[in-house]
Amino acid sequence: MLLCGTRDLRAGMTVGIPVFRSGSFPGEFLAAGTVLDDGLIAEAQRTGVREAWIMHPATSDLDEAPLAGLNATLQAMARRLHQQFAESSGQRMTATEALETRSEIVSLVCDMMPQRRFIRPIARSMDPKYRIFEHSLNVAMLSLFIGVELEAYIVRERPRLSAAEARDMVSLVFGAVFHDAGKLALSEQVQAHHSVYEVIRASIAPPDYQRHTSLGYDLLRDTGIAASARQVTLNHHQHFDGSGWPNMAPLTNGRHRGPQRGRDIHVFNRIVAVADALDALMIDEAGNPRPAIAAMRDLSDERLEPWFDPIVREVALRRLPVFPIGSLVRTSDGRYGAVVRRNSLQPCRPTVRMLDMDCRHWDIHPTIDQCEVVDLAYRHDLHVVRCAGEHVEHYLFELAQPKPHSGAIEADGPASTLTLAEAG
Ligand SMILES: [Fe+2]
Ligand SMILES: [Fe+2]
Numbered sequence: 192m193l194l195c196g197t198r199d200l201r202a203g204m205t206v207g208i209p210v211f212r213s214g215s216f217p218g219e220f221l222a223a224g225t226v227l228d229d230g231l232i233a234e235a236q237r238t239g240v241r242e243a244w245i246m247h248p249a250t251s252d253l254d255e256a257p258l259a260g261l262n263a264t265l266q267a268m269a270r271r272l273h274q275q276f277a278e279s280s281g282q283r284m285t286a287t288e289a290l291e292t293r294s295e296i297v298s299l300v301c302d303m304m305p306q307r308r309f310i311r312p313i314a315r316s317m318d319p320k321y322r323i324f325e326h327s328l329n330v331a332m333l334s335l336f337i338g339v340e341l342e343a344y345i346v347r348e349r350p351r352l353s354a355a356e357a358r359d360m361v362s363l364v365f366g367a368v369f370h371d372a373g374k375l376a377l378s379e380q381v382q383a384h385h386s387v388y389e390v391i392r393a394s395i396a397p398p399d400y401q402r403h404t405s406l407g408y409d410l411l412r413d414t415g416i417a418a419s420a421r422q423v424t425l426n427h428h429q430h431f432d433g434s435g436w437p438n439m440a441p442l443t444n445g446r447h448r449g450p451q452r453g454r455d456i457h458v459f460n461r462i463v464a465v466a467d468a469l470d471a472l473m474i475d476e477a478g479n480p481r482p483a484i485a486a487m488r489d490l491s492d493e494r495l496e497p498w499f500d501p502i503v504r505e506v507a508l509r510r511l512p513v514f515p516i517g518s519l520v521r522t523s524d525g526r527y528g529a530v531v532r533r534n535s536l537q538p539c540r541p542t543v544r545m546l547d548m549d550c551r552h553w554d555i556h557p558t559i560d561q562c563e564v565v566d567l568a569y570r571h572d573l574h575v576v577r578c579a580g581e582h583v584e585h586y587l588f589e590l591a592q593p594k595p596h597s598g599a600i601e602a603d604g605p606a607s608t609l610t611l612a613e614a615g
Contacts, residue, residue, distance in 0.1 A: 192254050193247040193529055193546075194518045196580010197240055200232045207244040207254075210235070211266065229267050232538040242579050244517075248556045249546055250529050253517040264302060265332070268295060269324035272368075276375050284372075289414035296364050300335060302532075307336050323371055323382065326470055333368035333466035333511065334459075334594050338363045340506050341462070348458035365416060366423025370463055373407030373424060383478070387471040397430075404428060419459055426451060426460045427467055432497035433456035435464075454500075461500035465507045468495065482581040483511045487538065488588040501594065510588060513538040514578050519548070521577040523584075528565065530578075539575065539587045 192207035203226065210221040220240060221231065235243070275288065338345060349357035370588050374382045377399065384400045407424030414421070427443075429435040433452030440448050472486035488497065491508055514520060516531045521527055521541055532542035545563040547556055567573060578582040
């Protein structure tokens with residue numbers, strides 16, 4: 192199967208996995224096996240469907256990529272969380288609710304782990320009331336991805352725990368899901384505040400907005416959830432260079448002065464901070480969606496470098512897929528292809544299998560073995576111009592050579608070694 196943007200869809204293509212709509216048009220829109228016609232494509236475009244997985248004769252080896260069930264699970268969870276918080280109207284979460292949510296998160300983690308290679312953010316619905324939850328679940332998903340890549344680093348950063356306890360990804364994900372829960376007690380205007388862009392402009396987040404961290408911490412007070420998960424609500428805006436917030440002095444009776452910095456910041460917060468910024472950068476200041484590559488390029492901006500644990504940032508930049516496997520791309524020579532292999536050294540230069548996208552000729556389409564494969568790492572005369580229907584050419588970026596980071600992760604093995612040439 193092949194991930195196509197709605198603009199790439201053509202009459203005669205067959206839908207590979209069900210297409211869901213959210214917001215004003217919730218539920219399944221196109222069943223698997225639906226053969227598209229011009230009317231369905233026009234309706235998809237009109238109702239905000241941004242992409243669809245379609246069948247293609249030379250992509251059957253990519254069929255595990257779609258994460259269909261996972262995306263549906265995440266969107267259902269976003270709706271359920273909204274319902275839970277709307278009903279409790281900002282009251283503290285109870286221990287029972289926390290336990291139920293934790294078991295949902297355990298199954299989410301179990302679903303995501305085997306497919307994390309194909310991870311990609313869930314599409315934003317048009318409905319603003321779900322935005323916080325969609326953001327939170329995206330942050331959870333990105334945090335899990337980064338956390339798994341950095342498992343050995345996490346164990347090392349939590350030396351007082353056994354390795355089994357230290358690598359507890361459920362607490363990381365729980366913390367990420369609720370990192371912005373405190374915003375629910377604030378006005379919509381404050382909720383919509385975009386702190387990433389503000390900090391890029393070197394201004395300070397307004398005090399009203401900053402309150403969401405302590406409000407979130409309070410919301411989870413009586414839940415009995417792990418302290419490592421709860422504290423994410425409080426400290427996910429701490430910056431590695433000490434320029435973040437909140438000031439810890441009033442919260443610790445003066446034992447710590449000012450904001451946290453460096454490795455004093457819990458490693459879960461250092462991970463959630465990167466995931467949070469990435470997902471925030473997938474929306475512009477006016478609230479319009481931006482492609483993932485735009486967020487990745489901004490994260491690679493040196494102005495953001497001081498905020499983040501360099502190891503976490505580096506792993507996010509090199510290992511999160513700029514162009515997800517299975518995506519339909521258009522290259523600068525005007526041809527189409529499917530992304531079949533990532534490139535951790537230069538994420539914008541993946542390996543692409545060239546395809547004919549005219550479905551009238553699919554009965555004579557070359558087989559997988561016969562398709563030309565272009566490794567863009569070695570073809571500097573070519574680059575990707577579109578991915579899954581989005582124009583990405585002006586967001587392409589090059590990463591500098593990986594920096595050695597004080598030997599912190601060299602011994603972690605392939606999953607978190609930064610010098611990997613290729614992530615596969
Ligand atoms: Fe936040
Ligand atoms: Fe956030």
